[in-house]
Amino acid sequence: MHDAIFPLLLAGALLACSPARAGQRTARRPAELVLRSATVITMDDQRPRARALALGGGRILAVGSNREMQKFIGDNTRVVDLNGQAVLPGFIDAHGHFLGxxxxxxxxxxxxxxxxDQVVERVAAAAGQARPGEWILGRGWHQERWQKQPATLAEEMPLHHELTRASPANPVYLRHASGHAALVNQAALQDAGITASSRDPAGGHIIRDNSGHPSGCLLEAAMEPxxxxxxxxxxxxxAAEREARLxxxxDLASRTCLRQGVTTFSDAGSSFEEIDFLRRLARAGQLRLRLWVMIGEDDAAIESNIANYRIAGEGNGRLxxxxIKRYADGALxxxxxxxxxxxxxxxxxxGLALTSAAKLERSARLARQLGLQLCTHAIGDGANRMVLDVYQKVLADLPDPARLRWxxxxAQHLHPDDIGRFAELGIIASMxxxxxxxxGPWVERRIGRQRAAAGAYAWQSLLASGAHLAWxxxxxxxAEDPLAGLYAFVTRRLADGSRFHPRQCISRLxxxxxxxxxxxxxxxxxxxLGSLTPGKRADLVVLSADPLSVPEADIPRLRVLATLVDGRPVWRTGKISW
Structure with a gap:
């Protein structure tokens, strides 16, 4: 195998499902569904706006005026008048954690x-209902959001003693909002074998109290035990309980996504075991949206097993x-x-390097050899530079490295010298x-105003340089909330009403x-996917109003009225009659 595999696989996928050019129609047949009197925002440069569209066989049959769609209406066609409500391609979340x-x-x-204290109260309530030995899991705490800090801290983080008193018999494992730190109690430390004599692992840190004992806060690789x-x-x-929980x-993740108009979800790192489970669902027709998955296994496992995990649209394009997913650093x-x-x-x-340049280079060469995309987590400017340097080294002899879609x-915090390198190297900024x-409220405390102004969340600078930006x-x-994401892109408005370095705002389009x-x-x-073009899959979202024209302050008040995958409603409110 060699680095031509991904382009060949991509070309095969394109030929297998190549849409007609914008403005053309697929072979005319009665549509299953016609949406008309709508504000259709196609994301297709050749026909950016329309009033109606016809859907059938899971595809977009035609896009145009109400009159043009009339010829696609047959005896069994369902016709829905949307009264000016907006229709867009289904949102694609290019980076999230689906099972997470x-x-x-x-x-x-x-x-x-x-x-x-509120964290401890919730743990105590859960411990009162837990089975003996059952792990108590939680997520989302962030010390910067606490209005009252604990009396005793170690490296600005609380000690485990209150958690241990709240749950003396059940291990407690509480992930930071970023996912890159955790608070645990004594039972969890004991089960993990973390003691005063434990050393910091490479790429991790055990926070300790004044006597040298683990405080109960673990960073990055220190969470692995x-x-x-x-x-x-x-x-x-x-096995039956594990299956039921998965x-x-x-089900919960799917409902959340579809309710928000997300029709494709790019999962940022799953194990082979998890992929096997998702594949079973896809084969059984039980995935309600599309999943695009990065493999979260080590190099040796990928090299040994990749023949079984080249999955291209299994389950009618659902998986x-x-x-490959890799990590260069942790969280700010x-x-x-x-x-x-x-x-x-x-x-x-x-900060912390979670891998070395040499190790990342080995992963990059493996990805190139196997024809896989490489997706590397990098938040700090040091990590982003290391990743760009490795990518440049591994891709140096390719005439068109962008075709690999690495x-x-x-890419949260970039040195100004590195912003232009994304476009130069053909690297996608997935932000x-x-x-x-x-x-925003605490970024400048971490890196100072000058660094924040120069390269924090540099969306406009990346686009101006010619880079591809994916959301x-x-x-x-x-939260899984595309409309909140849209508002953040165009305003960078914080909770207090201020804007975080607004010169990096981008337009609604x-x-x-x-x-x-x-x-x-x-x-x-x-x-x-990604545009309402004849021949493409009929994944779309209906919004309450046109996001390109409503007053800026009204963007957060837009509502998802319906979500369609393969032309079929998979979520809708009672405001639309199908």
Whole structure:
């Protein structure tokens, strides 16, 4: 195998599902569904606007005027008048954690907690109902959101003692909002074998109290022993219970996405075991939206097993596996993002490298050899530079490296010298707009105003340089909410009404492109998805009003009225009669 495989696979997919050019129609036949009297925003440059569209056989048959669609109406065609409501391509979340989203809805929700005391209260309530030995899981806490700080801290993080008193017998494992740190109790530390004599692992940090004992806060790779202990407990459950919990997670995640108009979800790293489960659902016709999955296994496992995991549209185009996920650093909130210069509020550290350049290069060469996309998490300017350097080295002899669709996930904080390199190297910037407004209140404390102004969430600068920008949510880190993401893109407005370095705002059309056709491009699926073009799959969303023309302040008040996948409604409100 060699680096031509991905382009060949992509070409095959395009030929298998090549849409007609905009303005053309597929062979005329009666439509199953015609939507008319709508504000159709196609994301197709050749016909950006229309009033109606015809759908049939899971495809878009035609786009045009009400009169033009009349010829597609047969005896059995369902016709829906939308009275000016907006129709767009279904949103494509180019970066999130699908099973993580579902699981988060089955765990303690800690994002609303405004103090560590509130976190402890929720843990105590859960411990009172837990079975002996059952793990208590939670997610979403963020120390920067706490209005009241604990009396005793270690490296700005709380100690485990209150969690241990709240749950003395059940292990407690609470992931930070970023997913890159965790608070645990003594039972979890014990199960994980983490003691005062434990050393910091490469790419991780065990925060300790004044006596040198683990405080209960673990950063990055230091969480791995806890995760392993939890997985041991998980795999000891009966197979039927594990299956039921996974199905529940998929159901909750699917409902959340479809309710928000998301028709394709790009999962940022799943194990082979999880992919096997999703494949069973796809084959059984039980995936309600499309999943595009990055493999989250090590190089040796991928090289040994990739023949079984080249999945191209299984289950009527519902499951795709064509990429590798890697991590270069951690998160800014936990001081884990790798910076070129020390943190402004922690001058003793530049963050954590979760891999070395040499190790990432080995993964990159494997991805090229196997014809897979490479998607690397990089948040700090130091991590982004390392990833760009590795990509440049591995792709140097290719005349058109952009055809491989390699990506940097997050690309949150860039040195100005590196912004133009994305376009030069053909690297896609896969970014999450809501991170800007969620993190904005404390970003300058971490990196200072000058660095923030020069390269924090540099959407406009990246687009101006010619880079491809794809949108995602990183859910469950942030809510699965495309319209909140759109508002963040165009305003960068924080909760207090201020705007975070607004010169990096982008237009509504640029934002919607990042959420549709550019996200499809990032997944290598732009000839099948991402625009309302005849011949493409009929994945679309109906909104209450035109997002390109409503007053800016009304963007967050837009509502998803219906979501269609393969031309069939999979979610709708009672405001539309089908």
């Amino acid at each position: 989203l579902g699981r988060s809805l089955m765990q303690l929700e800690l994002g609303e907690c405004r103090s560590f 806890v995760e392993a202990a939890y997985q041991k407990w998980w795999h000891a459950l009966a 199905r529940r997670a998929v 795709w596996v064509r990429a 909130g936990s001081h884990g993002a790798l910076l070129l210069e020390p943190y402004s509020d922690r001058p003793d550290t530049v 990506r940097i996930e997050h 999450q707009s809501y991170h800007c407004v969620s993190d 995602g949510t990183d859910t469950p880190v942030e 640029q934002a919607l492109r990042a959420m549709t056709i550019e996200a499809a491009h990032a997944d290598g699926l732009e000839r099948q």
